[in-house]
Amino acid sequence: KAGVTQTPRYLIKTRGQQVTLSCSPISGHRSVSWYQQTPGQGLQFLFEYFSETQRNKGNFPGRFSGRQFSNSRSEMNVSTLELGDSALYLCASRAAASSYNEQFFGPGTRLTVL
């Protein structure tokens, strides 16, 4: 079974630009969560999507948004990039079908904002 895939793996942008990251979950998984990982703040939850609906949102500004498509693939968008948005963005998928549902993480997209 293929794992979670994220594209692109590396991205360099300049301040003020916007960026779209993509995540393909494990086949059959309906829930996709996004996290930001930085050396200073660690891993922080951005949002979770389930069946195309946002279920939960972390404490991030409105510049961070996401969506999920009918095939469970998800995208996240960051508008008006700031230097502090430089981070590893991780996507995780889970089946959300039983009491405990392991989250499987992708390799991440490394975003650098210059």
Next chain:
Amino acid sequence: QKEVEQDPGPLSVPEGAIVSLNCTYSNSAFQYFMWYRQYSRKGPELLMYTYSSGNKEDGRFTAQVDKSSKYISLFIRDSQPSDSATYLCAMSLSNAGGTSYGKLTFGQGTILTVHP
């Protein structure tokens, strides 16, 4: 104050040593407790999870949860150089039926190096 606190280390031990990794938390509503391992340039991978208080053993790994003290631990016995990685504790809430939520709250991570 962060909801989950984890000693960032780094921790350096000789091969064969017993490693103890710890996290404390402030939200008593957390029900699921997890340990993830992250190698360089990779996403985190789940090592173990426990529900509520208690111990769980899996091979060389033992996870402990003490909800009364809001304290969780991961023990690694007979540590190997291949165990060198960042270890992250994570926690989640659950609904009334015990189903875990998708939002994970992570500790800062502890960098472990096991030298031959």
